[in-house]
Amino acid sequence: MANTDALDVRPIAPEQSDAVWPLSIEAGWNQNIADWRFMLGAGRGFGCTGADGTWQASSLVLPLGQKLAWISMVLVTQARRRGGVGTELLKRCIEEVRSAGAVAGLDATDQGRPIYLGLGFRDLYRIARWHFDRAAGGAVAPPQGVTVRPIAHADLPRLATYDRPLTGMERPSILVHLALRQPARAWIAEDAASKIVGFVLGREGRTATSLGPVVADSEAVALALISKAAAAAPGPFIIDVPDAHRAVREWLEAQGATSPRGYMRMTLGEAKGLDDPGHVFALAGPELG
Numbered sequence: 001m002a003n004t005d006a007l008d009v010r011p012i013a014p015e016q017s018d019a020v021w022p023l024s025i026e027a028g029w030n031q032n033i034a035d036w037r038f039m040l041g042a043g044r045g046f047g048c049t050g051a052d053g054t055w056q057a058s059s060l061v062l063p064l065g066q067k068l069a070w071i072s073m074v075l076v077t078q079a080r081r082r083g084g085v086g087t088e089l090l091k092r093c094i095e096e097v098r099s100a101g102a103v104a105g106l107d108a109t110d111q112g113r114p115i116y117l118g119l120g121f122r123d124l125y126r127i128a129r130w131h132f133d134r135a136a137g138g139a140v141a142p143p144q145g146v147t148v149r150p151i152a153h154a155d156l157p158r159l160a161t162y163d164r165p166l167t168g169m170e171r172p173s174i175l176v177h178l179a180l181r182q183p184a185r186a187w188i189a190e191d192a193a194s195k196i197v198g199f200v201l202g203r204e205g206r207t208a209t210s211l212g213p214v215v216a217d218s219e220a221v222a223l224a225l226i227s228k229a230a231a232a233a234p235g236p237f238i239i240d241v242p243d244a245h246r247a248v249r250e251w252l253e254a255q256g257a258t259s260p261r262g263y264m265r266m267t268l269g270e271a272k273g274l275d276d277p278g279h280v281f282a283l284a285g286p287e288l289g
Contacts, residue, residue: 007088012045012058020047020055023075030205030238031073031287038177039073039287046092048085056080059089061096062289064105065170068271069097070289071106087115094119094268103269107240107286113264121266124275126243127283131208132257133237135230140251142189142224146197151179151186155196159188162196166215167280168273174288175213178203184232185211189221200225200282211239212282219247222281227251240285242277 012020017036024031039045043062050056057080060073071093076086097104107127108116142148151159156179160172178201179186185202198216202209211229216222226248230237240263241248252259263286267274283289 007048007057007085009046009048009089009092012040012047012055012060014040016040016055020045020058023055023058023077024073025206026077027075029075030207030210032204032206034181035203035205035287042173042177043070044096045073046089046096048080048089057085057089059086059093060287061093062287063100063102064289065102066100067102068169068274069100069102069104070287071097071104072287072289074112090115090119097268103267103271105265105267105271105274105289107263107283108266109261109263113266116266119268121268124265124267125277127240127263127265128243128249128259129261129263130239130241130252130257130259131236132230132239132252132255133235134255135227136255138227139231140223140227143218143220145192146189146221146224148187148189148224148228150183151188151199151201155179155188158196159199162199163213163215165273167213168271168276169289171284171289174284175201178213178284182209185209185229187225187228187232189216189225197221198225200229201284202229205238208236208238209233210285211237213280213284214239214282215279216281217279219245219281223248223251226282230255240283242280242283244277245281248281 047058057076062070189198198221200214202211
């Protein structure tokens with residue numbers, strides 16, 4: 001990693017969130033300072049500064065259990081692009097993940113995907129990012145026998161237990177953070193026996209509210225949760241939905257949603273359960289997995 005060392009890569013601490021935030025603003029991304037502070041506290045950030053101490057590049061590794069880690073926030077300011085800085089920071093993140101004995105995962109844009117393929121990443125499935133302003137017509141009724149209610153504090157340990165086998169991720173701290181951060185977007189679906197059959201979370205962003213993750217037993221439950229979260233408070237909204245979920249896509253189109261961009265979920269190695277989006281109806285976002 002001689003080239004990376006020459007870049008004077010430095011750790012990014014949570015208290016530097018305000019200083020590194022301009023990188024995602026310049027890129028037009030939706031993260032706010034609260035996102036940066038949480039990610040840098042839960043994971044490990046690396047970046048480069050200029051001669052004046054201003055952050056010019058960033059990257060992040062976010063553990064999602066002992067066997068999986070998410071790479072995100074690889075950002076380089078306009079003045080430092082096309083010099084290999086982003087690729088070297090990405091390689092630094094990959095080495096961090098490998099040294100921990102974990103598999104690296106990420107969500108790649110169409111522009112970034114060729115770089116990741118060249119580094120050995122493989123495609124899992126495509127994701128569309130949807131933008132919409134409001135949920136027309138209110139919430140969708142859940143299936144018979146299913147109730148949807150706000151998530152309570154006592155539900156938080158149950159969310160992680162439900163989430164883990166369906167997503168392949170161990171992310172209790174992320175779920176708790178999102179549930180407490182935006183209670184109006186946090187809803188749980190239960191069957192007649194009070195068994196969890198789905199949940200939705202969300203968070204405010206710089207330009208829009210992000211809805212997700214949405215994990216559920218069925219697409220009908222997922223639609224009830226998504227519409228409930230969207231109807232709970234004004235938009236605009238963004239939501240990242242695997243292409244496999246046709247009914248969710250059709251509902252979004254009925255709301256006037258547009259999808260100007262997408263991602264490819266990728267891994268460097270095998271991550272059990274991560275390649276099946278059957279119960280994942282919306283992501284937490286490319287930065288959180």
